[in-house]
Amino acid sequence: MRVWGPLTAVCLGTFMLLLDVTIVVVALPDMAKALDASLSDLQWVVDGYALALAALLLAAGAAADVLGRRRVHVAGVVLFAVASLLCGLAPGPGTLVAARAVQGVGAAAMLATTLPLLGAVYQGRRRSAALGVWGAVSGGAAAVGPVLGGLLTAGPGWRWIFLVNLPVSVVAVWLTLKVVPESKGPRGMSVDWAGTVTFAGFAGGTTYAVVRAGEDGWGATATLVSAGLAGLALVCFVLVERRAAHPLLDLALLRRPAFVGAMLGAFAFNAVAFGVTPYLSIWMQTLLGMSPVRAGLTLLPMTVAAMVVAVLVGRLLHGVPARLAIGGGLLLIGAGCCAQSVLDAGSSWTALSPGFVLVGVGTGLVAPTVAGAALAAVPAQRAGMAGGAVSTVRQLGYALGVALFGTVVTSRATGALPREAAHTLAGGGAGALRGAYGEHALRTAFAAGLDAALLTAGAAGLVAGALVLVLVGPERRGREGGTEPVAPSLSEGTAPTRG
Structure with missing residues (x-):
């Protein structure tokens, strides 16, 4: 317990927080029915979590350096x-x-304190082993999420996907206080609260604008005002970061093409690979009549392929340049999304399987390498900032992806149904529409919306993959004068985390 107790405590928290990114996906139709929730409500159920995580991740890491990492970690578990x-x-x-x-x-x-806590406890070979286990747990949470969510939703009900966190949290807090030592960052650190507030305003305003566009259109007053406020918040963020003594993000890093490429890859990865998944789950359950468990199991080809490829990347492809792993992975993800855009009124979930496998293979290439590429593109003293920035843009990419592709689904479905009916359909309300429009019309409209969203995601993945191949070039100079990063092993702590 003394040796591996800290790892167990940290992994319990990591498993819970990453599980809750994906566990809600298959429960959305039941939530909509039980709470009379609209499509925008369901989008915010997913995005509210991802946005808060993205907006506060860097600030939480800075606060932990000042207040104590164990203290902040335990406070996070209790709040969670x-x-x-x-x-x-x-x-x-x-x-x-x-x-x-x-x-x-x-x-x-x-999340901001997991790796610093492990780094303070384990050294040398034990650190590599601990980070390898942490990486496996991170990937496992993504794989288990939809299946566990389906089992709980079909069994005791969707509320238990949240209530199950309570006993795990109690164990995690007890174990952390018992076996994890306190640690802090260098003296003189401070938290960039102004940067945190302005970044949160930008992220939240942008997401709200996209959601409102789906409800009211891109030219609506609410959409334009939200977009304008988000732009103003971004300008304020840049001004604040240029003057802050300890900024959330050193803007000088954005002059490094390799770092920009890694950040772009991280953002596009979560948006493209997972942004359409909630709507696929709603389609499977409300129009194909699948149970939550079966809907969760349909994602297994993607998650299994991702885990298998991630392990192979770590063990067999250590010398492959990161630009090829990330860029090539995004191209595969984009191709997989395009391959799924073949749905029509008569399609079943099996039409998605080949595309799911391609997306899974691409995920297995990108997830273990993108953080390492960002770290290798910056000076050593900025490694923590770069790692936090990658996690931040991944969550932001997921939040914006869910919002954007929901807008695409409803916009395309509006071609076959009135706007209000299209929103009801995409929000899981097919049962209330069958009497008025008929099963064939509903299937046609939803399939058309999904096809448009998948094609949009596919195109974004292909473009992002090509840009990464250009930006993270073969001769870019990296950290401490090194050359371009290679695909790291899972033991380096860059494990796949979904959403």
């Missing part, structure tokens, strides 16, 4: 548990969305 209870007891969609955002705050405190 309280928010999980509120999610499980939520009487309506507004309460659920708010509780999910609070969950994301706790998750940010947990």
Whole structure:
């Protein structure tokens, strides 16, 4: 317990927070029915968590360096548990969305401290082993999420996908306080709260604008005002970061093409690979009549392929340049999304399987390498900032992907149905529409929307892959004068994390 207890404690928290990124996907139709939730409500159930996690991750890491990493980690687990209870007891969609955002705050405190805590406890070979286990747990959470979510939703009900966190949180807190030593960062550090607030304003405003565009159109007043405020927040963020003593992000790093390429790859990866998944799950359950368990199991070809390829990347492809792993992986993900855009009124879930496998293979290439590429593209003293930035843009990519592709689904479905009916359909309300429009019309409209979203995602993946191949060039100079990073092993702590 003394040797591997800290690893167990940290991995429990990591498993919970990453599980909650994907576990809600198959429960969305049941949530919509139980809470009378709209499509935008469901989007915010997913995005509220991811946005809070993205907006506060870097600030949580800085706060942990000042206040103590174990203290911040435990506070994060406690907040996560309280928010999980509120999610499980939520009487309506507004309460659920708010509780999910609070969950994301706790998750940010947990995720920001996991690797620093492990780094302070383990050295040498034990550190490599610990980070390898942490990586496997991270990937396993992504794979287990949809299946466990389906089992809980079909069994005791969707509220238990949140309530199950409570006993795990109690064990995690007890174990952390018992076996994990306290550690802090260098003296003189401070938290860039102004940067945190302006970045959160940019991320939240942008996502809200995209969601409103799906509801009211791109020219609507609410959409334009939200987009304008998001742009203003971005300008303020840049101004703040240029003057901050300890900025969230050193803007000088953006002059490094390899770092920009890695950040672009991280953002596009989560947006393209996973942004359409919630709508595929809703389609399978509300129009194909699949149970939550079966809907979760349909994602196994993707998750299994991702885990297998990730292990092979670590063990067999150590010398492959990161530009090829990330760029090539994004090209495969883009191709996989395009391969899935063949749906029509008569399609079943099996039409998605070949594309799922391609997306899984691409995920297995990108996930273990993208963080290492960012770290290798910056000076050693900025490694922590670069790692946090990659995690931040991944979560932001997921949040914006869910919002954007939901807008695409409803916009395309509006060609066959009235706008309000299209939103109801995409939000899991097919049952309420069958009497008015008929099964064939609903299947045609939803399939058309999914095809458009998948093609959009595929095109974005292909473009992002090509840009990464250009930006993360073969002769780029990396950290401490080194050359371009190669695909790292999972033991280097760059494990696949979904969403």
